[in-house]
Amino acid sequence: MIATVTSPRFLRAILPALSLAVLLALIFYLNPRTMSYVGLNLMLNLAIPIALATIAQLCVITVNDLDLSIGAYVGFVVCVAATYLHQTPALGVLVLGAGILVYAALGALIHLRNLPSIVVTLGMSFVWLGLAVLVLPTPGGKSPEWIAWLMKLKPAYIPFPIIAAAIIAAVAWFALMRTSYGSILRGSGGNPKAIERAGWSLLKTKVAMFALAGFFGVLSGLSLIGLTTSAQANVAERYTLYSIAGVILGGGDFVGGRVSPVGAVLGAITLTLSAPFLTFIHIPPDWQIGAQGAILIIVLALRAIIDRVERRR
């Protein structure tokens, strides 16, 4: 029993949950009033779009790429949702569908031309920002009623963000970790040559993962517009960093298709909670980004220690 609990494998799996538990305990200790339905609801609301963006990033990271445009893309989705989807739903759905197609095309482009995903997605971040500004030149717009209704649900006992996070984690976990094509997708990040020799198309896996990223990006934008009252092109600027950090905190590796959807959702929640935590311990706003960077580095350091212990055995 003790051997299992102290085994590096178990420690690595439990680290995201442990970091979240420690942070949550500290927040409850610092401000006991947060330990309530309303308090949790308030603190965790923004965790839903961040968790969805993190899953989108996780899809891209699984195939050894990095998406530096997800923040701009979520902003684009928010603007489309607040205008087209609100006024002419059919057109809105069409535009969002086109966005997912663009993502799929990017996957194909990156694979066929063997391009660095960082540069392509950095370029795309300008494209999405430009489109968002064209769709909505000045802040405004309105959320479609059904999204606002969904995001303001108040189920009994358990706050909505927690239920939503659990569903997101479960869906992503099942799709990636429990289906047979899911393991092919992960394998195409871990050992592309082997997957190719086994007769699977690497082009298809890359396109599938990028399309999935686009899909989760859409969900992230939709949930965000449900929470904010109006839209703005750069509303989700920071999501790029949040999503990458969420995957890291959740225990994902950046190469080799080793990812953890459940961990990523926990990582996204941890990241969301770090903002009120830093406020509660009176960290000046100047240092908040730095503190989030430091939290990342600390978690990575813990993981390096666990890995080292593992190698020694």
Next chain:
Amino acid sequence: MSWLQRIFEKPWLWSFIAAFLVWLATIVFTRGQGGGELLTAALTFATFFVIVGIGQMFVITLGPGNVDLSIPATMTLAGSVAMKVMDTQDSMILIGLVVTIACGLAVGIFNYALILVLRIPPIIATLSSSFVILSTAIAYGRGLRIKPPPLLAEFTTVQVAGIPILAIVVTALAGAMGVVLHRTIYGRSVLAIGQSLRAARFAGIPVERIRFLTYVLSALLASLCGFLFSGFSGGSSLSMGEQYLLASIAVVVIGGTSVAGGSGNLPGLWGAALFLFLVQSMLNTYQLSAGLRYLATGLIIITVITAAGGQKTQR
């Protein structure tokens, strides 16, 4: 005709051709007015792209996964610390330069420590460190804009016959770094590591030392760029590095350096840097709306990278 053929095989040629075409497209629109001034401005701004581009190129040449995302934050840190230390005094410029170098050294060492000790990919290491670096700059500078010493401002803006002195100095620097890359043991080691990490290790190349030096070099050049750019633009600002995340990587890739690593290209940096600036000014000249400008910038960059990069498949 073999010399012509050889010239056309140079990967850096295309970036200059692209830059020239964009310049042409701009002055055709203005009916030939301001073509010379535009070139001067392009040389001036491209200089800063080239400085960070050199460091980024050495890093990217180390092979897949190697990229320095902390360049914008490093620029901001060095710029704001140096401006505060110099406090507009000409006599303090040398000390400001020393402080700049110290900033670069500190960031480079910190970055590489993260890569080595935590065994995380350089992308993530430099991304995490950039948060900490940027916060330090914000907390230290408090967002105050301190003017540069007059002498530094003059050095970064003075021109001879429309050619900025700084551009000449940086051209010399790029030339020197070209020699370093192709003719020194250090440079050859960088190329060897980029071509095959394992082979380089077996050949007895001190891989970790070379990678360490390369990340320090990149941070040093980034802080130097922050120092000079603050001098040029009348003081440091917290957002001054923003543009340079995309720019530093784009000039390397558009300039014909292999993204897969193992082959660097210094002349191409100049062509690509001129191209990047000229694209921006072309879109400004056409008086497009902000949205269209962003859209066009992104599409042009992706198109050029698709055309320029990627031919060389990874081994």
